[in-house]
Amino acid sequence: MTSTRKILLCIVAIGLSALFVRLGFWQLDRHGERSAGVRGRAARAEAPRLVWSDPGDVPSDTAGLIGRRARLTGRWDRAGEVVIRSRTLDGRAGAEVLTPLFVGGDAGPVVMVLRGWLPAPDGLRPNLSAGWADSPAATPGADSPARVDGVFVSSRDGRGGQPLQVEIGGARHLAIAGLDLALIREESTLDPSPHVLRAGDPPPDAALRPAREIETDSGPHFSYAIQWFSFAIIALAGTAILIRKDGNRTSAARIGR
Known part of the structure; x- marks a missing residue:
């Protein structure tokens, strides 16, 4: 050489x-x-549960809420449900369901709630009706307000992929690839707040399974x-x-x- x-x-x-x-x-x-x-989420998980039932109680620190437990009260908008497509669970094809919740009533802010996972052979069209329990709080137009416990999780613009409009149960629903609030605003009539709640355990008489856990390691x-x-x-x-x-x-x- x-x-x-x-x-x-x-x-x-x-x-x-x-x-x-x-x-x-x-x-x-x-x-x-x-x-x-991870350390921040762990610390916030130990904080007292945030109770949000009035439109005027909108939390201002969105990033500082990630990982914090919360209880929201309002009205579900089942017609505005969004599907996060191509989500598998135990080897089964399916999708996750994002349901808008009008906090405090129809005039309140809209919070997208990640309610859980439903099976779907094509990963795109789950039976959304099967994700609801037969209870007054889950029925559209019911007098009783809906109450949901969960943990605030993060969303990220740009992760939604190609938006699709799919027909499920005779109605059109938005299907996206990831939790992307900006894309939901662009592709639907919804104007969700920057908060996303991952719901806790689904009702026992609903077909929903818990959505993915938030990351707990580095x-x-x-x-x-x-x-x-x-x-x-x-x-x-x-x-x-x-x-x-x-x-x-x-x-x-x-x-x-």
């Missing part, structure tokens, strides 16, 4: 190692952010960081070994002469 090739090899190895180290520190930053979020970012740092070490060590072996072969060839 010529001196020029050795220099080029070293430059490439150092460049790759620098890139791998940078990616490793980026993963450590992500690990720190996720860990802080994810795989720390292990990813270790991998990137390992790649950096391998790149440098491998290059050094290769150059050393080439040097030994060159020395042996000279001695053989």
Whole structure:
């Protein structure tokens, strides 16, 4: 191996190692952010349950509510239900159901409630009627207000994917790929508040199953960081070994002469 090739090899190895180290520190930053979020949610989970039954009680700190327990009272809007498509549970195809709740009544703010999961062979058209128990609070137009307990969860703009309008039970419903309030505002007549409630255990006489739990760990970012740092070490060590072996072969060839 010529001196020029050795220099080029070293430059490439150092460049790759620098890139791998940078990616490793980026993963450590992500690990720190996720860990802080988990700690924050755990602390908020211990806070007293927020009771929101009047339109004037709108919580202002949306981000600071993620993970906090809450009880909301209002009126369900079953006609405005939104489907989060292609959600599997125990190997079965299905979808999750987002139901608007008018807090405090028809004039109150709209909160999207992630009520749970329903089976759907195509992952798109669950039997929404099966997700309701035969109780006065679940019946449209009933005098008794609906009350739902749950935990506030986060949404993210841009995760909704391609919006679809699908017919379910003779009515049109919006179907999206993820919990995206901005997309719901664009594609429906709803104007939901920035709060999303993941409901607790569904009624025993409804076909709903609990929706996905919110994340409670810091994810795989720390292990990813270790991998990137390992790649950096391998790149440098491998290059050094290769150059050393080439040097030994060159020395042996000279001695053989």
